[in-house]
Amino acid sequence: MKKQKGERMNIAKCKLDKRGRITLPSSFLKANYISPETYDIVIQVIAGNSDSIRIVFIEKGEEE
Numbered sequence: 001m002k003k004q005k006g007e008r009m010n011i012a013k014c015k016l017d018k019r020g021r022i023t024l025p026s027s028f029l030k031a032n033y034i035s036p037e038t039y040d041i042v043i044q045v046i047a048g049n050s051d052s053i054r055i056v057f058i059e060k061g062e063e064e
Contacts, residue, residue, distance in 0.1 A: 032057075 012028045029035065034057055044054040 012025050014025070015023050017023065038060055039057045040060055042056045042058055044056060046052045046054055
């Protein structure tokens with residue numbers, strides 16, 4: 001299947017629990033060397049896109 005312009009590539013499927021928390025797969029975290037002890041997560045809106053967000057991983061101690 002040919003990728004269409006503007007088509008997004010899915011890299012992980014996450015579950016949303018009853019309290020609204022997102023669980024990222026441990027394989028995604030390991031592959032990207034992300035651990036809860038060393039990174040904070042910021043969720044940002046994407047202007048002009050009502051059905052998407054951006055998840056940013058910020059190393060603890062760094063400025064956003």
